Amino acid sequence: MIPELGHLALVLALCLALVQAILPVYGFVRSRPDYLGVAAPAAVGQFVMLGLSFCSLAYAFYANDFSVAYVAENSNTQLPWFYRIAAVWGAHEGSLLLWMMLLSTWSVAVAFASRSLPRDVSSCVLAVMGSISSGFLIFTLFTSNPFARVFPAPAQGRDLNPLLQDPGMVFHPPMLYMGYVGFCVAFAFAITALITGRVDSAWTRWTRPWTLAAWMFLTTGITLGSWWAYNELGWGGWWFWDPVENASFMPWLVGTALIHSLAVTEKRGIFKSWTVLLAITAFSLCLLGTFLVRSGVLISVHAFVTNPTRGIYILSFFGVVVGSSLVLYAVRAPRFEAGTEPVEVLSREGLLLLNNIFLVVAAAAVLIGTLYPILAAGLGLGRISVGPPYFDKVFVPLTAPLVVLIGAASVMAWKRTRPQTLRSRLWLPLLLAIIVGVLLPWVTLGTWGVAAVAGCVLGSWAIVSALEDVVRRVRGSRLMLPRQIMGQTLAHVGVGVFVIGVSLVSAFGSERDVRMAPGQSVVFAGYNFTFHGVEEQKGPNYTSQTGEFTVAHNGRVISHLHPAKRHYVESDALMTESGIDDGVFRDLYLSLGEPLADKAWSVRIYYRPFVRWIWAGGFLAALGGLLALSDKRYWRRQKVRHSARVRASTQTVDA
Amino acid sequence: MRWRVVVPAVVVAGLVVLLGYGLTRQPSILPSALINKPAPAFNLPTLDAADKRVGSDVLKGHVTLVNVWASWCVACREENDLVTEISQRTGVPVLGINYKDKRGDAKRWLARFGNPFAVVAFDRSGQVGIDWGVAAVPESFVVDRHGMIRYKVVGAITRKEMNKVLIPKLKQLQQAS
Numbered sequence: 001m002i003p004e005l006g007h008l009a010l011v012l013a014l015c016l017a018l019v020q021a022i023l024p025v026y027g028f029v030r031s032r033p034d035y036l037g038v039a040a041p042a043a044v045g046q047f048v049m050l051g052l053s054f055c056s057l058a059y060a061f062y063a064n065d066f067s068v069a070y071v072a073e074n075s076n077t078q079l080p081w082f083y084r085i086a087a088v089w090g091a092h093e094g095s096l097l098l099w100m101m102l103l104s105t106w107s108v109a110v111a112f113a114s115r116s117l118p119r120d121v122s123s124c125v126l127a128v129m130g131s132i133s134s135g136f137l138i139f140t141l142f143t144s145n146p147f148a149r150v151f152p153a154p155a156q157g158r159d160l161n162p163l164l165q166d167p168g169m170v171f172h173p174p175m176l177y178m179g180y181v182g183f184c185v186a187f188a189f190a191i192t193a194l195i196t197g198r199v200d201s202a203w204t205r206w207t208r209p210w211t212l213a214a215w216m217f218l219t220t221g222i223t224l225g226s227w228w229a230y231n232e233l234g235w236g237g238w239w240f241w242d243p244v245e246n247a248s249f250m251p252w253l254v255g256t257a258l259i260h261s262l263a264v265t266e267k268r269g270i271f272k273s274w275t276v277l278l279a280i281t282a283f284s285l286c287l288l289g290t291f292l293v294r295s296g297v298l299i300s301v302h303a304f305v306t307n308p309t310r311g312i313y314i315l316s317f318f319g320v321v322v323g324s325s326l327v328l329y330a331v332r333a334p335r336f337e338a339g340t341e342p343v344e345v346l347s348r349e350g351l352l353l354l355n356n357i358f359l360v361v362a363a364a365a366v367l368i369g370t371l372y373p374i375l376a377a378g379l380g381l382g383r384i385s386v387g388p389p390y391f392d393k394v395f396v397p398l399t400a401p402l403v404v405l406i407g408a409a410s411v412m413a414w415k416r417t418r419p420q421t422l423r424s425r426l427w428l429p430l431l432l433a434i435i436v437g438v439l440l441p442w443v444t445l446g447t448w449g450v451a452a453v454a455g456c457v458l459g460s461w462a463i464v465s466a467l468e469d470v471v472r473r474v475r476g477s478r479l480m481l482p483r484q485i486m487g488q489t490l491a492h493v494g495v496g497v498f499v500i501g502v503s504l505v506s507a508f509g510s511e512r513d514v515r516m517a518p519g520q521s522v523v524f525a526g527y528n529f530t531f532h533g534v535e536e537q538k539g540p541n542y543t544s545q546t547g548e549f550t551v552a553h554n555g556r557v558i559s560h561l562h563p564a565k566r567h568y569v570e571s572d573a574l575m576t577e578s579g580i581d582d583g584v585f586r587d588l589y590l591s592l593g594e595p596l597a598d599k600a601w602s603v604r605i606y607y608r609p610f611v612r613w614i615w616a617g618g619f620l621a622a623l624g625g626l627l628a629l630s631d632k633r634y635w636r637r638q639k640v641r642h643s644a645r646v647r648a649s650t651q652t653v654d655a
Numbered sequence: 656m657r658w659r660v661v662v663p664a665v666v667v668a669g670l671v672v673l674l675g676y677g678l679t680r681q682p683s684i685l686p687s688a689l690i691n692k693p694a695p696a697f698n699l700p701t702l703d704a705a706d707k708r709v710g711s712d713v714l715k716g717h718v719t720l721v722n723v724w725a726s727w728c729v730a731c732r733e734e735n736d737l738v739t740e741i742s743q744r745t746g747v748p749v750l751g752i753n754y755k756d757k758r759g760d761a762k763r764w765l766a767r768f769g770n771p772f773a774v775v776a777f778d779r780s781g782q783v784g785i786d787w788g789v790a791a792v793p794e795s796f797v798v799d800r801h802g803m804i805r806y807k808v809v810g811a812i813t814r815k816e817m818n819k820v821l822i823p824k825l826k827q828l829q830q831a832s
Contacts, residue, residue, distance in 0.1 A: 235763070240727075241727075242729065243729070273660070277663060280663075281663075284667070291674070312675070315671060315674055315675055318671065319667075319668075319671040322667050323664065323667055323668065323671070326663045326664035326667055327664050329660060329663065329664070330660045330661045330663075330664050333660045334660060371670075371673075371674075373730075373791075374673065374674060375673060376791065376810070386791065387725060387727035387728055387729075387792075388727045389727070389755050511759055512759075513759070513762065513763070593766055594766060602766070604763065
């Protein structure tokens, strides 16, 4: 009964989405304000219906209703309740439902937050979001209904993919999807701008917070995903250039470019059509990612079940949405180009232009690497993989200059900056960055290397120059800094922390395979690992062989580690649970291999210096986004818009 | 000026056609310039031990399946079980060429996904891969008892291809004296 209600709610959600998509357009064309007003209530209704639908599916999981095919395939009575709830988004159908649920959450947020916008703008934005939502609802209802029943109902369900039975999995997909879908808002604003023909500073001020919010969620989601892969895959790696990782990384790169180009459009009124194009591209890449993950054209650890019908539907949908928006762009964008003055190289807009070029080229490089296997298949070259050798070679030279640019971010003024200013403000941060970068690996790890030191100098450069700006501002005025500036600083510090983490873990990370019998000790990377044997344990839906290790440093036991091999009974899958001793400067990571003769085991020991800094950097950047988002300027109502504009122009002068 | 704004739409149209094409067609085989030519000579360290070497002489005297793979290659993971199955069903030894990989990663990969190879040559630089005309991994070669390449599969082996082409081909070559 409950699943049928969920199904019905899904159908009603589709009806409301169609209303939300079509009526405002009719109202817009016929200048009927009463039709425009339908958009917001329809969005709220759609949200309620999707929420109901989502809750019904979650309930079916909670109550182990195996007559629902999707539940039977992805859950099991032995599964703990929180994983049963997380299993809602553990496979294709349910994760689509989550996708749409989050999309309607954004729509409702837009409906409430944009009361101060002109009616035609807010309705047009909601109409675009409604049509995206209808497309996905049709797709779900006709090709991937999560509420389909099986008869006779199996007595026991299959299990949730054991890879997904990890706390990280509970939060990673919702965060990631929140980011993916969030770019739909920026996209809808871009389409609205093309239709109404207005890209002014008011438009950028409406678009910026939404873009920032989506970017913040995407950053958090990607960082959590990387952390999950590190904990769960048992390979001690944090990024694999897997097609699905790339699918989330490309919108991130373009979204980052978008945040920066929006700043230029707001402050200087230039780059208008470029900003609009970036907004369209960011969301298009989100849709492309959805296609890549769900159509099975690429092979990946994440790929959902392959099904050509689904692939063709999503591809056609992608073609219609992106194709029509780009045609609209081609027709309308030329009118934004009027009156652009040349951009000085030594100016903030010049710097941000460079930033955009590097980010977009990097995204294109990732796109080519990701799609090349499909191109190869299309040309009859078979199914092949483009792996880390390509990405590492291409990506590092494209992103290192970006980090160099970050250092100049706060010093560059709009319009024109004198070289003397750059020199007088940057020599100290540069000197400090070199000192810190050279000393950091030596003091913390006791080793050295050219690549590592270069990476550390680069990372410290980003951090120190961002902090220099804060110090200078605080000393000058003694006032609280605007949150937007603090957010920018924090995000740039995050990038620096990330770069240091990546350079040190790739330069000094090491691993070793050893055979260990109970009682035996091995010395690796200055730590003494002692193996005490393996013990059988029982979990809720698995049996586990758990190893007992102690780690000693300088004769003192510092940690007990319990890496395990789990056998998930229902799905008959073997999973490796790593044992990790985490620290600010290094992780020790143990993973059990195979049992050998005489109770000995093959054991993999990983030494991962500074690996935590990678995720710390990601979270800092996301936090910076949150801080910038909480800036007062985005939360003023219409009344104060005038004074905000005055303030913006005074900032221009002092920045 | 105007043409510039049309570029994105054109790029996306091309992309959609390409993706649709990739989605709907079946993988197929590309004829290789090396077919019916002697297998290129090589002499590489083995994956297990850097001081032991393996060379083209191991190809002489029996039919061999040569499989080029890497631990970073996702498609290799997919075909690994099939390679094992081919070897078990035909008795043909499989020579692995580990392509542009790290020794530790490759060993761990074999421990995790299973090792179908009689011996694995470790081609760190990818030089031998270039000699063999490897564009990307995985690729597989059927080599007869005289060391001639008789057949080549680009990309991951599919079950259909294994049953319809590879196994009959290997058996036929084994019977031919």
